[in-house]
Amino acid sequence: MESYDVVVVGAGPAGSLAARAAAEGGATTLLLDHRPELGHPVQCGEFVPAATELADLFGCPGLIATAFEIPAETVLRETRWMTCVSPYGHRFRFPLSGYSVSRRAFDKALAYRAEGAGAELRHPVGVTGVREDEVRLARGASIRARVVVGADGPLSTVGRSVGFAPVRTMFRMITATVDGPLTDEIDLHFGHAAPGGYAWKFPRAHDANVGLGVTRSSDGRSLDLLLNDFVAAQGLGPARDPTHWWVPVGPPPDSLVRGRALFAGDAANLVMATNGGGIPTAMMSGWLAGEAAARHVRDGRPLSDYDLAWRSALFTPLRRAARIQRFGDHFAGFDPLLALGMRYIGASGLDDMMRLRWPSRLGGHA
Ligand SMILES: Cc1cc2nc3c(=O)[nH]c(=O)nc-3n(C[C@H](O)[C@H](O)[C@H](O)COP(=O)(O)OP(=O)(O)OC[C@H]3O[C@@H](n4cnc5c(N)ncnc54)[C@H](O)[C@@H]3O)c2cc1C
CATH class of the missing domain: 3.50.50.60 (FAD/NAD(P)-binding domain)
Structure with missing residues (x-):
């Protein structure tokens, strides 16, 4: 052997x-x-x-x-901003440097x-x-x-x-490619677009990576259907080469x-x-x-x-x-509550969460 x-x-x-x-x-x-x-x-x-x-x-x-x-x-692209979008379209933008690879x-x-x-x-x-x-x-x-x-x-x-x-908990995930938009900004959309998780739009060199992850039931809507709804709502072209996977x-x-x-x-x-x-x-x-x-x-x-x-x-x-994720999950099933929570903690609180810290309005960085 x-x-x-x-x-x-x-x-x-x-x-x-x-x-x-x-x-x-x-x-x-x-x-x-x-x-x-x-x-x-x-x-x-x-x-x-x-x-x-x-x-x-x-x-x-x-x-x-x-x-x-x-x-x-x-x-493929350097990005400088992240925007978190609430279920009703409010945008919370903060600087975050990274790369699409x-x-x-x-x-x-x-x-x-x-x-x-x-x-x-x-x-x-x-x-x-x-x-x-x-x-x-x-x-x-x-x-x-x-x-x-x-x-x-x-x-x-x-x-x-x-x-x-x-x-x-296993998040059910789907990802695909669409044409454009080509910016230095990455977007995460919360609420009905991806129940219990989020949908994203990450620009690459000549196209964009889109996808979403969910933990909750999506009223019988398949991940493919959720993704098609998301790209249509964003005014993007059809999703190409979708793949399904898991995030633990x-x-x-x-x-x-x-x-x-x-x-x-x-x-x-x-x-x-x-x-x-x-x-x-x-x-x-x-x-x-x-x-x-x-x-x-x-x-x-x-x-x-x-x-x-x-x-x-x-x-x-x-x-x-x-x-923090477990705490935030209490808000995730009900769009009005989620939107209210996002407005309450604001861009700086969402920035904190992305950086694995408690939002400052919820008791700081402990
Ligand atoms: C849709 C989706 C979007 C994501 N987006 C991001 C993102 O934008 N940024 C980010 O940081 N993370 C993201 N993640 C998470 C990220 O992809 C993973 O955390 C990362 O790939 C983990 O790396 P890994 O090496 O542990 O596992 P993997 O990348 O999964 O690699 C495991 C490897 O093991 C091999 N393998 C599996 N079983 C066997 C076997 N029995 N024998 C031999 N080989 C085997 C597989 O072929 C694979 O190559 C995303 C995940 C998903 C599903």
């Missing part, structure tokens, strides 16, 4: 950063993904905040500088960087489960691993096979270590609950998991070092965001 120090399952942002950190740390590393083409189909809004904005959310500038590097060639290019670029650091990349190779030190592949073969990183997204096969099941939202688990398996990114529930973004936390947690895995095989450090590292960098803001 083939044998590696570290096998990383999933070559999304979490897995590629984990593989790069493990390989740079001196571990023999294998990165597996079941997709024939990495990053495709795109199941993402493709927005990432600038590193300076991320540093305002998480107090870990060193980790951000190391793990959150956006490959320049994958950037091509996930199709982004995921490949990160995986190739891991390869450049010495990790071996193989795809399409599906993993069906992990049992002790054996990573089982779809075609019946197995690979031996001293450490496994489960970076296989919200429906994590690795998680299921080792009994790792974080508490969470919930509090961060206490531990991301199960035996010899470490979890990162969506597989670990590390999505920012108030804005639904998970790319930066996937990259940061992936990096820390890969680093801890390499130190384990090289220096005999315990794998629980990973828990110390990610908890110190990510836990408090993510837990706060989950609490």
